[in-house]
Amino acid sequence: MGINEFDALKPKVGRRSFLKMAAVATASGATVAFGNEGVTRKATKEEIKNPFPGSTSVKTICTACSVGCGIIAEVQNGVWVRQEVAQDHPISLGGHCCKGADMIDMVRSKVRLKQPMVKEKGQWKRLTWDVALDRIADKMKTAHETAGPDSAMFLGSAKMCNEQAYYFRKFAAMYGTNNIDHQARI
Amino acid sequence: MANTWGYGAMTNSLGDIQNAKAIIIFGANPAVNHPVGFQHFLKAQERNNAQMIVVDPVFTKTAAKADIYVRIRPGTDIAFMYGMLHLIFKNGWEDEDFINDRVYAMDDIKAEAAKWTPEKVSDVTGVPAEKLIQVTKLYASAGVGTLIWAMGLTQHSIGSSNTRLAPILQLALGNMGKEGGGTNILRGHDNVQGATDMGCLSDTLPGYYGLSEGSWKYFASSWGVDFEWLQGRFKSSEWMGKKGFTLARWWAGAINGKDGNDQIHNAGTGLKNLFVMGNGITSIAQQAKVKEGLDNLDMLVLCDPFVNEAAILTDKQDDVFILPAATQFETSGTVVATNRSVQWRTKVVDPLYESKTDQWIMFELAKRLGFYDEFTAGMKIKENKKDFTWPEDATDEIARIIKTIGLTGWTAKRVKSHTENWHMFDQISGRGYGKMKGEYYGLPWPCWTEKHSGSPVLYNTDRSVAEGGMGFRNRFGLEHDGTNLLAEDGSAPKDSFIEGGYPEINKDNIEKVLGITLTEDEKAKIGKNWKVDKSNIIVEKCMEKGLAPYGNAKARAKVWTFPDQIPMHREPLHSPRADLVKEFPSYEDKSNHFRVDTKYISKQTEQEWVKDFPINLVTGRLVNMNGAGMENRASKYLAALSPEMFCQIHPDLAGKYGIRDKSMMWIHSPEGTKIKVKAKYSFSVSEDRIFIPFHFAGHFQGEDLTHKFPAGTAPYASGESANTVTNYGYDIVTQIPETKGGLCRIEYAKEEA
Numbered sequence: 001m002g003i004n005e006f007d008a009l010k011p012k013v014g015r016r017s018f019l020k021m022a023a024v025a026t027a028s029g030a031t032v033a034f035g036n037e038g039v040t041r042k043a044t045k046e047e048i049k050n051p052f053p054g055s056t057s058v059k060t061i062c063t064a065c066s067v068g069c070g071i072i073a074e075v076q077n078g079v080w081v082r083q084e085v086a087q088d089h090p091i092s093l094g095g096h097c098c099k100g101a102d103m104i105d106m107v108r109s110k111v112r113l114k115q116p117m118v119k120e121k122g123q124w125k126r127l128t129w130d131v132a133l134d135r136i137a138d139k140m141k142t143a144h145e146t147a148g149p150d151s152a153m154f155l156g157s158a159k160m161c162n163e164q165a166y167y168f169r170k171f172a173a174m175y176g177t178n179n180i181d182h183q184a185r186i
Numbered sequence: 187m188a189n190t191w192g193y194g195a196m197t198n199s200l201g202d203i204q205n206a207k208a209i210i211i212f213g214a215n216p217a218v219n220h221p222v223g224f225q226h227f228l229k230a231q232e233r234n235n236a237q238m239i240v241v242d243p244v245f246t247k248t249a250a251k252a253d254i255y256v257r258i259r260p261g262t263d264i265a266f267m268y269g270m271l272h273l274i275f276k277n278g279w280e281d282e283d284f285i286n287d288r289v290y291a292m293d294d295i296k297a298e299a300a301k302w303t304p305e306k307v308s309d310v311t312g313v314p315a316e317k318l319i320q321v322t323k324l325y326a327s328a329g330v331g332t333l334i335w336a337m338g339l340t341q342h343s344i345g346s347s348n349t350r351l352a353p354i355l356q357l358a359l360g361n362m363g364k365e366g367g368g369t370n371i372l373r374g375h376d377n378v379q380g381a382t383d384m385g386c387l388s389d390t391l392p393g394y395y396g397l398s399e400g401s402w403k404y405f406a407s408s409w410g411v412d413f414e415w416l417q418g419r420f421k422s423s424e425w426m427g428k429k430g431f432t433l434a435r436w437w438a439g440a441i442n443g444k445d446g447n448d449q450i451h452n453a454g455t456g457l458k459n460l461f462v463m464g465n466g467i468t469s470i471a472q473q474a475k476v477k478e479g480l481d482n483l484d485m486l487v488l489c490d491p492f493v494n495e496a497a498i499l500t501d502k503q504d505d506v507f508i509l510p511a512a513t514q515f516e517t518s519g520t521v522v523a524t525n526r527s528v529q530w531r532t533k534v535v536d537p538l539y540e541s542k543t544d545q546w547i548m549f550e551l552a553k554r555l556g557f558y559d560e561f562t563a564g565m566k567i568k569e570n571k572k573d574f575t576w577p578e579d580a581t582d583e584i585a586r587i588i589k590t591i592g593l594t595g596w597t598a599k600r601v602k603s604h605t606e607n608w609h610m611f612d613q614i615s616g617r618g619y620g621k622m623k624g625e626y627y628g629l630p631w632p633c634w635t636e637k638h639s640g641s642p643v644l645y646n647t648d649r650s651v652a653e654g655g656m657g658f659r660n661r662f663g664l665e666h667d668g669t670n671l672l673a674e675d676g677s678a679p680k681d682s683f684i685e686g687g688y689p690e691i692n693k694d695n696i697e698k699v700l701g702i703t704l705t706e707d708e709k710a711k712i713g714k715n716w717k718v719d720k721s722n723i724i725v726e727k728c729m730e731k732g733l734a735p736y737g738n739a740k741a742r743a744k745v746w747t748f749p750d751q752i753p754m755h756r757e758p759l760h761s762p763r764a765d766l767v768k769e770f771p772s773y774e775d776k777s778n779h780f781r782v783d784t785k786y787i788s789k790q791t792e793q794e795w796v797k798d799f800p801i802n803l804v805t806g807r808l809v810n811m812n813g814a815g816m817e818n819r820a821s822k823y824l825a826a827l828s829p830e831m832f833c834q835i836h837p838d839l840a841g842k843y844g845i846r847d848k849s850m851m852w853i854h855s856p857e858g859t860k861i862k863v864k865a866k867y868s869f870s871v872s873e874d875r876i877f878i879p880f881h882f883a884g885h886f887q888g889e890d891l892t893h894k895f896p897a898g899t900a901p902y903a904s905g906e907s908a909n910t911v912t913n914y915g916y917d918i919v920t921q922i923p924e925t926k927g928g929l930c931r932i933e934y935a936k937e938e939a
Binding site: 058059060061062063064065066067068069070073075078079080086088089090091092093095096097098099100102103105106107108109110111112113114115116117118119120121122124129132133134135136137139140141143144147148149150151152153154155156157158159160161162163164165166167168169170171173174175176177178179180181182183184185 | 200201219220221222223225372373374375376377378379380381382383384385386387388389391392397405409411416419420421425426428429430431432433434436439440452453454455456457458459460461462463464465467484485487490491492493497502503504505506507508509510513514515516517518519520521522523524527528529530531532533534535536538539540541542544545547548550551552554555557560561564576577580581583584605606608609611612613616627628781809810811812813817818820821822823824827896898899900901902920921922
C-alpha cells in the first residue's frame, strides 16, 4: 500500500481524498472483477448447506478465563475453519463471551510470532530453533556453574495446561532453584 | 483460606450459585470478567429471587445487575466485614451450633467485631451506617448465602487478612459446606487453579507439598530420580528448602539492591537469566522497576505465541530471545476450572508457522542441560514403559503422585470421558446421568480414588465421603492453647464410622482410628501418612469407613503463625486518610520476604502521601480483554472494541483539573512514574477515585515503543500500562501487590501541535 493510499484510508477523510480513494477502489475493483471471470461460479445447494465438506468437529475448552466454557472447533484439512458454541456444555450452556468467541481468530492472528528471533546489537535477527536452544542452554549452563542455579528465574503460566505447569515446576527443580512462579500472585 | 480450613480454593461451583438465596460480592466483577459464568448468578436472581449485593469501590457492570450496591473505599473490606459481624453477633444472627461444633476461636473475632460499630465502619469505609445495616440484615436473614470474591479482595497489603475474614463471616452464619453457600473465589486465567495446584510457585512443590526435605524425598522417588542427585542440582540443601522470588518482585533480584533498591537474599547472586513461558509480565505492578530488572539481566528468554511486550519494554540490546510457542489449541492437556473441576482440552490444529509446544521447548532444553532422562522418567514408572505418550502419561503421573488435594481419580482416561460426555451432567449440581451416574462433572477435587465421584461442595457433611462429603481438614494440630481442634460430635460427614472429629490418618494411627487390623502385606506397603502413601491403602481404607483421609477438624478463626492472628484492619501503604494511618498503621517492615526486603510502615510514613497524591487509583478489567491483553489486542475485532488506553474519571473531578472528556491526561504515582491516557467521563467512579484498565502495554511514560516490535508482530492496539503507576506495596504473607488501593495525582496533558 502506497503512502498516499494509507493516508486516504485514515478516518479524517476530506472530500478531495475521498474522491481519490473512490478512484483507487474503482480501479482495483475493476481489476479484480476482470481477473475473476471464469473462476467464480454459483455455490451448489450442498455447498451452501455444508461449506466445509469433510470437516471434523473437535470438542475443546476455551482458554480465556476460569469458567471453562465448551468450544466446538471445526477443522478441515488441518485448518481451523469455524467455531461454534457448545449448546450442551453444563457450565457454558451455549454461551460465549466476546473473548471466547474470538479464540479462532487468536490462533489464526496474523501478528503471531512466526519464528525464533534474537536481539543482537539492538537488531532483531531470525535464527533456527536449534541455534536458539543451543545458545540459551549454554548461557544457563554457564550461569549454573559460575553464579549458581539461583541466578535463574522461571516464570510459568496460568495459561499452561496442568501437565505443562507440572513439568515447568519440575524443570526449575531439576535446574536447581525455587525461583519459579506464575500469575497466581497478581 | 487454606489457613482457615485446609484448602485455598473455591468451595462450591458456578452452577451451585443457582442454589443461593443471597449473593454478596466483594471486589469481583463477574459480569465483565466471567460473563458466561455470570449467567448462573442471574439465574439465582430469577429462579430463586436471590438478592445480589455488590461491595466495590467502582460501580461495575456487575453492580448494575445488583439489588444493592455498596460503594466502599478501597482497602477497607475488613472494617466492612467486621461491621457485618458486629451486627450479626449483636442481634444473635449467628449459627451457634455450627460455630460450637466446627469453628475454633470465634470468640476472638467477636471481641474485635464489638469495636466496629456502624458509625465507626462508616467513618473508615465511607459506607453509610444505614446501608451496612440494610445489607447485613438482608444477607444474614436470607437463608443460605454465597460469598464471592476475586482480586479486589486479594491485591492489598492486607489481602491475606481479607481472604481470612470473608470465610469467617461465612462460618459465623453457618454458610459453609452447604449447597448455595460457600466462599467462591473467581479465578482469573483459564488454568490459574490448575497451575497453582501443580505447584508452579516459589513456595511449594506440586499439590501444595512444602519445601521440606521430606517433601523433596517423596517427589524425588516419585519422579524416579535419586534424591542426592536432585539435591546436588541446588546450591546446597539449605537453598533447596527456601522459598524463591515471586512474579511480583523477581525484578528486585535482577536489580540486586543497586541504587537504594530493596536488598535481596538469593544465595549470594543476583538474577542473571529470566526464562518466561506464557506470562505477560507487563501486567505486574511497578512497570518502571520491571523495566529496570529486565535491563539488568544477562539473558531474557520469552516463549509466547505473540511477542511478549517485555521484549519491547526493555532497552536491552543483546541476548533477548523470543521463541514462538504454540497456543493451547495446538496441544492437548487438562485444565482446571475455577471450581476445582478438570476438563480435557483437545488439540484443534498443529502448531502454526514455526511455533512449538511448551513441552517440546522444555524437553529440548532439558536434553541440552543434561537432565532429560531424569526429567521424563516419572512418565514411564506406572507401567514401566520404555517411552512415554504426551500428555496422557504426564496426566497419569500427576494422578499417581498428588494425594494432598486428592488427584488420584484424575486419570487421563476418566478426564477424557467427562469432557467427551459433557452433555450428560446437570448444570446446577453437576451430577451425571446415564453412564456418567455417580460422578460429578469434571471430578472436582478431592477425587480420592479412581472410582470416586469428585467433591462438588467442600466441607459438606450432608453427603458421605464417597459422594464428595467431608469435614474441615485437620491441618493445624489436635489442640491449641489447651482447646480441642477436632470437630465436635454430630458433625461428621454422612455414613461416617466416627460421629465427631478425628485426626488426619497416618501409618501409626490408622488401626486405632479406623478400628481395623492391617495385614502384614498392607503394613509393608503403606506410606508414612495419607499424603505420601503411594499404595493408596490409607485412602481406600478410609473410604470403606466413610472417613476423609485428612481428618475432621474445626476451621480456625485465628492463625497463630501470622503477624495478625485474627484479621485486623490496616490502612493501605498509600492511604487517602492520614488520620486513620495513625490509628490503623501497617506492619513492621519485613526482611527477606520471598528473598527481598519489603517496606511496610516505613513506606507508609515516608511522607503524608495524600497531600501530593490526593486521588485513589483503582485498576481492573475490560470485557474484551484478559491479563496483559496481548492475545486480545492481537485480534483486530477485540482490539476494535477498546482501541486505546483510557481512564474513567468523574466529570466533577476532571473539571477541577481542566480535563475535558476525551482529552489527554497524565497520571502520576508516588514512585515518580507517570502515564498519559485519554480521559473518559464516567459516573461509575466517585469524585475521589479514578479507574484504569490494566490490559495495555507498548507505551511507557508517554513514549510509544511499538516501533521496537519485529516487523509484522505489533498488536492492533497499544497503550500505557496501568501498572506503570500502581504503587509500591505487597501482601504481608503472599506478596501479592497492592494494586487495588493506591494513590495518584492527575493533570491535564496538552496535545502536541
